[in-house]
Amino acid sequence: MSTIYEVEHLHQPDGWLSPGYVEVGDDGIILSVSGTKPETKPVERLKGFGVPGLSNLHSHAFQRALAGRTEFVTTARAEDNLWTWRKEMYRMVDRLTPEDYEAIAALVYLEMLQFGMTAVCEFHYVHHLPGGEPHANAAEMSDRLVAAAAHTGLGLTLLPVLYAHGGIGKKLEATQRRFAHSVDDYLKLIETLRSRRVANPRLRVGVALHSLRAVTPDEARAALAGMKAIDPDARLHIHVSETTHEVAEVQAGLGARPVQWLLDNVGLSPDWCLVHATHLDASEIAGLAASGAVAGICPLTEATMGDGFFPLVEYDAAGGAWGIGTDSHYCTSTAEELRMLECGKRLELRRRNVIARPDSAHPEYEAHTGRVLFDTSLAGGEQASAQGGGALVAGRRADLVMLDPDSNPLLGHGPRTVLDAWILGGTQNPVRDVMVAGDWVIRDGHHPGAASIRDAYQRAMTRLVQ
Numbered sequence: 001m002s003t004i005y006e007v008e009h010l011h012q013p014d015g016w017l018s019p020g021y022v023e024v025g026d027d028g029i030i031l032s033v034s035g036t037k038p039e040t041k042p043v044e045r046l047k048g049f050g051v052p053g054l055s056n057l058h059s060h061a062f063q064r065a066l067a068g069r070t071e072f073v074t075t076a077r078a079e080d081n082l083w084t085w086r087k088e089m090y091r092m093v094d095r096l097t098p099e100d101y102e103a104i105a106a107l108v109y110l111e112m113l114q115f116g117m118t119a120v121c122e123f124h125y126v127h128h129l130p131g132g133e134p135h136a137n138a139a140e141m142s143d144r145l146v147a148a149a150a151h152t153g154l155g156l157t158l159l160p161v162l163y164a165h166g167g168i169g170k171k172l173e174a175t176q177r178r179f180a181h182s183v184d185d186y187l188k189l190i191e192t193l194r195s196r197r198v199a200n201p202r203l204r205v206g207v208a209l210h211s212l213r214a215v216t217p218d219e220a221r222a223a224l225a226g227m228k229a230i231d232p233d234a235r236l237h238i239h240v241s242e243t244t245h246e247v248a249e250v251q252a253g254l255g256a257r258p259v260q261w262l263l264d265n266v267g268l269s270p271d272w273c274l275v276h277a278t279h280l281d282a283s284e285i286a287g288l289a290a291s292g293a294v295a296g297i298c299p300l301t302e303a304t305m306g307d308g309f310f311p312l313v314e315y316d317a318a319g320g321a322w323g324i325g326t327d328s329h330y331c332t333s334t335a336e337e338l339r340m341l342e343c344g345k346r347l348e349l350r351r352r353n354v355i356a357r358p359d360s361a362h363p364e365y366e367a368h369t370g371r372v373l374f375d376t377s378l379a380g381g382e383q384a385s386a387q388g389g390g391a392l393v394a395g396r397r398a399d400l401v402m403l404d405p406d407s408n409p410l411l412g413h414g415p416r417t418v419l420d421a422w423i424l425g426g427t428q429n430p431v432r433d434v435m436v437a438g439d440w441v442i443r444d445g446h447h448p449g450a451a452s453i454r455d456a457y458q459r460a461m462t463r464l465v466q
């Protein structure tokens, strides 16, 4: 059995089909895409613009509970930055229960769907009880994330984090004991989580090293080798070069800048996602781009932390792959993250249309900023998450997002400018329907679990913020 949809305008890797016919199998995989109406089967018509669901490549779901709670200074915290924010985050970590973790994640995952994301890479490091003792179920906190994703319908690439040190040559702080594993225990957790895939077909499991500050070179090599022995195709994520402080610490401790150290000592490949990669020198930009790894840019989180700005123009000119994450979830909107990236660069460089480049071989070709931003982050997100979506073509997972042509930003727009209008042209969210793996999880803006998810989140916040 299969279902055929007639989509008024269907996003394709090389343009649009208007209309496009998508046949989705019962297993949630796209069987065929065509511009010709099939004669034999009934068809459901979908008005508007059908685009692929985006994979969000970096999330710490629980940090959403901190959004809007640290936006002030005191004499004790007059110089506020990532490291002072981290103290506030740790105060929250000390109080987080498994129920809180699930409730917060469910709200964040619901919002991602509402903004057109159909999968997330969850960089998950709060594993144990406060103080560091394991839960009776060692995978308790991971299972809460799996439950939140299953409840909402979002695809989940779960990245349990190996976190063993509080800095190069430093022991963990008391709060950080909730994060800690030996490499052996870490690989056991990976095996346990892979067993959860039987009941959760949208679950992928990868590996994450917190940073080069938090694992030694030997631990990094052992974890990567162990993971590759379990799953040769596993995705590998790491925080890197988010701040100049981190770059200086790694340079002093390991003898090279962080990205250069990774290039020289573990080797980078398209399996890798380097989260942030904000502070790169010219050699690192060239090396990272040539490696095929994805740079995981988190524009609004990096902005709210005052980290610095990713060298987008130089990296893109070198052919580097990138995608976007919403990280600490000051924002969960695809459009706002991409707008921040493009418009931040416009402010810095004092010119318009930064990411799009004309094609001198085809003078009539229009390079549209919205289309380039969307398509590049779509490919980078799929590469980093390995969810199996990323394009509305045969063989890919049927992750279809319908944009409403009657929403304010899209009024009067056609396929030529619709992605510019969504990402750069308005504030109202045009996402109307969201399909993940062939299942409609949002229809006409409605998710069946939305009210209960919101209530559970509110209860968690009441407990946490006292």
Ligand SMILES: [Zn+2]
Binding pocket: 058, 060, 123, 239, 275, 327
């Ligand atoms: Zn992060």
